[in-house]
Amino acid sequence: MYNGVIQKMQTEYTDPVNYDFLIGDSKVNLNELINSKISLVWSGEVVCVCGKKLKKFYRQHFCYQCYWNAPEASPSIFKPELCTADLGIEERNLAWEKKFQLVPHCVYLANSSGLKVGITRNNNQLTRWMDQGAVQGSLIAVVPNRRISGLVELELKKVLSDRTNWRKMLSGSPQKLDLIQAKNQYIKYIPSELQQFIIPENKVVNIQYPVAVYPVKVNSLNFYKCNIIEGTLLGIKGQYLLFDDNRVFNVRSHQGFIAKLSI
Numbered sequence: 001m002y003n004g005v006i007q008k009m010q011t012e013y014t015d016p017v018n019y020d021f022l023i024g025d026s027k028v029n030l031n032e033l034i035n036s037k038i039s040l041v042w043s044g045e046v047v048c049v050c051g052k053k054l055k056k057f058y059r060q061h062f063c064y065q066c067y068w069n070a071p072e073a074s075p076s077i078f079k080p081e082l083c084t085a086d087l088g089i090e091e092r093n094l095a096w097e098k099k100f101q102l103v104p105h106c107v108y109l110a111n112s113s114g115l116k117v118g119i120t121r122n123n124n125q126l127t128r129w130m131d132q133g134a135v136q137g138s139l140i141a142v143v144p145n146r147r148i149s150g151l152v153e154l155e156l157k158k159v160l161s162d163r164t165n166w167r168k169m170l171s172g173s174p175q176k177l178d179l180i181q182a183k184n185q186y187i188k189y190i191p192s193e194l195q196q197f198i199i200p201e202n203k204v205v206n207i208q209y210p211v212a213v214y215p216v217k218v219n220s221l222n223f224y225k226c227n228i229i230e231g232t233l234l235g236i237k238g239q240y241l242l243f244d245d246n247r248v249f250n251v252r253s254h255q256g257f258i259a260k261l262s263i
């Protein structure tokens with residue numbers, strides 16, 4: 001039995017993706033547990049990034065104080081075009097924001113539940129695609145900071161989705177897309193002053209997930225509704241565990257929950 005705070009699953013790009021469940025100080029390989037029974041039991045407590053223990057998060061993974069004050073929850077986290085560290089303007093904590101924002105970022109196309117656009121730190125794209133359950137991914141542009149990636153994405157969001165339909169993503173493998181053709185089709189929407197950041201190479205990464213059986217009709221589990229989750233693990237995709245009886249559990253949205261894992 002493993003005890004402690006749940007974190008987002010650690011992924012490794014192998015064929016299929018290798019998943020480790022992080023709980024407390026333990027790391028449990030999940031690929032080996034597919035078709036086995038596992039159980040997760042929530043203690044009734046959660047821990048915020050600030051270390052405060054609560055019965056329930058205020059919003060997302062934050063307590064009230066952090067949601068309104070911590071740089072991890074500032075508006076530019078959700079809307080990267082609002083970043084201002086490169087302009088020397090503080091949002092909530094300039095030192096933190098400089099470290100987080102002033103590194104190269106990339107803009108990508110991925111196929112999770114269909115074509116989508118997204119941004120992430122440069123070289124983090126594989127992790128991001130695996131976390132989203134994308135089966136294909138390809139870079140469009142590499143830019144010097146997070147704000148500029150947000151500006152590129154903002155233009156592409158006018159013509160492309162930036163969301164994953166998680167029910168669709170979990171219900172099977174989407175139809176393969178020609179991401180290079182999509183890149184050539186959509187880069188014309190990037191304004192001329194940002195065209196310099198488009199990368200010339202056209203590389204598509206394909207990703208396979210360890211799924212024995214996909215759910216037919218997705219039924220989402222959550223600790224606030226039921227603190228005991230047990231069943232046969234039938235697969236892992238994105239940050240979701242797929243259980244028998246069409247049940248799915250989003251590990252990422254349970255980050256910070258104090259729980260027990262039995263295998």
Ligand SMILES: [Zn+2]
Pocket residue numbers: 048049050051052062063064065066067
């Ligand atoms: Zn907090």
